[in-house]
Amino acid sequence: MFNEGVQEWSRGIARRVMGVFANTGLTPNMLTMFGLALNLVVAALLANGYLVAGALLLLFAAAFDMADGALAKVTGKTSVFGAFLDSVIDRYSDAIMLGGLLLYYLLLPGNAHITEIMLIFAATIGGMMISYARAKAESLQLKGNVGFLARPERILLLAAGLLLSSLGWPLPAALWILAIGTQLTAIQRIWHVYRTVGHPS
Numbered sequence: 001m002f003n004e005g006v007q008e009w010s011r012g013i014a015r016r017v018m019g020v021f022a023n024t025g026l027t028p029n030m031l032t033m034f035g036l037a038l039n040l041v042v043a044a045l046l047a048n049g050y051l052v053a054g055a056l057l058l059l060f061a062a063a064f065d066m067a068d069g070a071l072a073k074v075t076g077k078t079s080v081f082g083a084f085l086d087s088v089i090d091r092y093s094d095a096i097m098l099g100g101l102l103l104y105y106l107l108l109p110g111n112a113h114i115t116e117i118m119l120i121f122a123a124t125i126g127g128m129m130i131s132y133a134r135a136k137a138e139s140l141q142l143k144g145n146v147g148f149l150a151r152p153e154r155i156l157l158l159a160a161g162l163l164l165s166s167l168g169w170p171l172p173a174a175l176w177i178l179a180i181g182t183q184l185t186a187i188q189r190i191w192h193v194y195r196t197v198g199h200p201s
Contacts, residue, residue, distance in 0.1 A: 026071065027071075027077065028068040028069070028071045028072040028075075028077055028078075028082050028086075029068070029082055029085060031064075031067045031068040031071055032068045032082070032085055032086050032089050033089070034064075035061060035064055035065055035067070035068065035089065035093065036089050036092060036093055036096075038057065038060070038061040038064060039058075039061055039092075039093035039094075039096050039097050040096055041057060042054050042057050042058045042061060042096075042097050042100060043096045043097050043099055043100025043101075043103075044100060045057060045100070046097070046100035046101045046103075046104050046162075047100040047101075047103040047104050047107070048104075049104060051104075051162045051165055051166065051171075052162065052163060052166045054100070054162060055158075055159045055160075055162035055163045056159075056163075058097065058155060058158070058159050058162070059155075059156075059159050061093070062152065062155045062156075062159075065090070065093075068082070068086055069086065087131075087135070090131075090151065091128065091131055094124070094127050094128075094151070094154075095124060095128070098120055098123060098124045098127075099124075101120055101158075102117060102120045102121070102124075105117050105120070115172065116171075116172055116175055118179075119172065119175035119176060119178070119179040120175060120179075122179035122180075122182070122183070123154075123175065123178040123179045123182050125182075126178070126179065126181075126182020126183045126185070126186055127151075127154060127182050129182070129183075129186040130147065130149070130150070130151075130182055130185050130186050130189065131151075133186050133189035133190060133193075134189060137189065137192075137193050140193075142193055142196055142197070143192070143196070144189060144192075144193075146188055146189055146192045147184075147185035147186075147188040147189055147192075148181070148184075148185060148188070149178075149181040149182055149184070149185040150185070154178060154181075154182065157174055157177060157178060157181075158174060158178060160174065161173065161174025161175070162174075
């Protein structure tokens with residue numbers, strides 16, 4: 001997981017950039033939904049085999065993902081619903097983006113890609129469980145953001161795999177890391193809560 005210093009530095013840059021749009025009428029929730037639209041385009045590119053273009057747009061969408069929170073900060077429009085909507089839309093975005101890659105493999109001729117399909121399926125489940133474990137832990141007033149493969153790392157890993165695949169590197173290598181790493185990160189969060197609350201009675 002990126003350390004707190006890197007995260008705060010990134011948020012600071014995002015707030016400075018979004019300060020330009022503070023008086024344009026844009027709202028944080030508009031940007032949240034635009035981010036979802038970007039990921040729909042990413043999914044379409046991946047499904048049609050445009051892996052490099054999909055990777056580049058995925059990176060842009062990931063950078064754009066900080067825009068709604070940054071705009072909320074600079075305009076003073078932070079809200080409980082906005083934070084909730086952002087979190088829910090992130091889950092949709094992740095599933096849609098991985099669904100595009102899943103469709104890419106399903107549309108390839110032959111039946112030789114069952115491994116890749118199952119890896120994407122596992123990574124999708126793992127990503128959802130990472131988010132759920134955090135949400136449930138924080139609902140119990142516990143820290144839930146531990147683990148080494150949080151959302152930014154997952155996006156960077158997949159984008160790197162897609163870009164390197166154009167140079168001959170095997171994309172399944174990144175999918176293996178995602179599939180296993182997401183499960184391990186979810187387990188890390190479960191273990192963290194277990195250790196925090198002590199042994200069950």
